[in-house]
Structures are given as C-alpha cells and as structure tokens.
Amino acid sequence: MTIADTPMQETLRTLWGIQEIDRDLFRVQEELKRLPAEREARAKKLDERRAQIQAVKDEASGVEERVREIENQSMTQRQKIRKLEDESESSRDMAVVEACRYEVRELQREIKRSERLCVEMMVESEEKVEGLKEVEEQLSVEEGHFTELSDGIDREISDAEGRKADLETARAERLGGDINSEALDLYNRLLGAREGQAMALVDSQVCQACYMSIPANLNVHLARGAKVIQCPSCDRILIRI
Numbered sequence: 001m002t003i004a005d006t007p008m009q010e011t012l013r014t015l016w017g018i019q020e021i022d023r024d025l026f027r028v029q030e031e032l033k034r035l036p037a038e039r040e041a042r043a044k045k046l047d048e049r050r051a052q053i054q055a056v057k058d059e060a061s062g063v064e065e066r067v068r069e070i071e072n073q074s075m076t077q078r079q080k081i082r083k084l085e086d087e088s089e090s091s092r093d094m095a096v097v098e099a100c101r102y103e104v105r106e107l108q109r110e111i112k113r114s115e116r117l118c119v120e121m122m123v124e125s126e127e128k129v130e131g132l133k134e135v136e137e138q139l140s141v142e143e144g145h146f147t148e149l150s151d152g153i154d155r156e157i158s159d160a161e162g163r164k165a166d167l168e169t170a171r172a173e174r175l176g177g178d179i180n181s182e183a184l185d186l187y188n189r190l191l192g193a194r195e196g197q198a199m200a201l202v203d204s205q206v207c208q209a210c211y212m213s214i215p216a217n218l219n220v221h222l223a224r225g226a227k228v229i230q231c232p233s234c235d236r237i238l239i240r241i
C-alpha cells in the first residue's frame with residue numbers, strides 16, 4: 001500500500017523530523033531536573049550531620065550547666081556545714097551538738113554523692129565530645145567532596161543548558177510554521193507522557209515502539225494519510241515512511 005501525499009502526511013513527516021531532536025531534548029531536560037536534585041540530596045545529608053554534631057555540643061553545654069548548678073549547691077552546703085560546726089562548738093547542750101553533728105554528716109554525704117555524680121556526668125559528656133572529633137573530620141572531608149561535586153554539577157548544568165538551547169534552535173528551524181496545530185498539540189503531549197518518544201514507525205504492520213500489530217483498518221487509514229493514527233497499544237502517533 002502506497003502512502004497518499006496529503007497535508008497531514010506532510011505534518012507527520014515534519015514531526016518525525018523533530019522526533020529525534022525531541023528525544024535528545026527530553027534527555028537534557030531530565031538531566032536538568034536530576035542534577036540540582038542530586039546536589040540538594042547531598043547538601044541535605046551534610047546538614048543532617050552538622051545537626052547531629054550540634055546536638056552533641058548542646059547536650060555537653062547542658063551537662064556543664066548542670067554540673068555548675070550542683071557545684072553551687074555543694075558550696076552552699078559547705079557554708080552550712082561551717083555554720084553547724086560553729087554552732088556545735090559554742091553550744092553546751094549535748095542534744096544540739098548531736099543534732100548539728102548529725103546534720104553535718106548528712107550534708108557531707110550529700111556533697112560526696114554530688115561530686116561522684118558530677119564526675120560521672122563529665123566523663124560521659126567528654127567521651128561524647130571526644131567522639132565528635134572523628135565525625136567532624138569526616139564532615140570536613142565530605143564538605144570538600146561536596147564542593148567538588150557541586151562545581152561538577154555547575155559545569156554539567158551549564159553544558160546541558162547549552163545543548164538544550166542548540167536543540168531548541170534546531171527544533172524551531174525544522175518545525176517551521178506550516179503544521180497542523182492539533183497534531184502538534186497531541187505530539188507535544190505524548191512527548192511528556194511517553195518519555196520523549198511521541199511517534200512510532202510502522203514496519204510490516206507492527207508498531208516499532210511497542211511491537212504490537214496494527215489492526216488492518218488502521219493500516220488503511222495510515223495509508224490514506226488523512227488523519228492522525230495512534231497506536232492502540234502505546235498511544236504513539238504512527239507513521240509509515
């Protein structure tokens with residue numbers, strides 16, 4: 001079956017002429033989406049690591065604060081001990097003396113408990129801060145890598161943008177102005193829906209994009225070339241050349 005030379009056939013041939021460009025354009029556009037997303041994902045990981053480091057530092061300052069509070073409390077308790085000792089020395093009442101001594105012992109025990117607690121807290125906190133060194137070194141290495149990666153991405157983006165501009169120029173030149181606008185709209189929609197491949201060649205009554213057979217009646221329409229025929233299976237605009 002020969003193909004009729006119709007205005008629609010002319011439109012289809014023009015669209016087929018830009019299909020190759022559009023496939024490349026689609027890839028470039030995908031690249032232009034992927035590259036900044038890649039950078040963002042890496043930057044997010046670095047931010048998470050920085051936040052982890054900060055959390056440990058904040059916790060350590062919290063411990064220091066708590067230790068200061070406990071030390072102040074102990075200082076007050078020591079002052080109280082001195083007062084109680086004076087009181088017990090100047091008193092002749094044995095009951096008062098005993099009561100003072102008892103309270104002194106209690107306070108001394110409490111001071112010792114606080115001292116132990118402070119030491120434990122400090123040791124634990126210092127270990128955590130010490131562990132940060134490795135993480136911070138790792139972060140600084142990763143920051144270096146990120147700068148390299150980011151520079152690389154900048155270069156790739158600018159390269160992709162250059163290619164995109166060239167492809168768009170070539171597309172506009174090939175497309176010209178005389179084209180069936182409905183067919184062009186459908187073509188453009190399918191470009192997005194079918195990952196840059198809106199058209200499919202028919203060879204031996206088989207769609208060369210999805211490899212499904214084309215029904216006989218559609219083949220007749222295809223040969224007449226009067227209207228746009230889409231593959232019943234993959235929706236792509238069919239063309240016979």
Ligand SMILES: [Zn+2]
Pocket residue numbers: 200207208209210211212231232233234235236
């Ligand atoms: Zn198909």
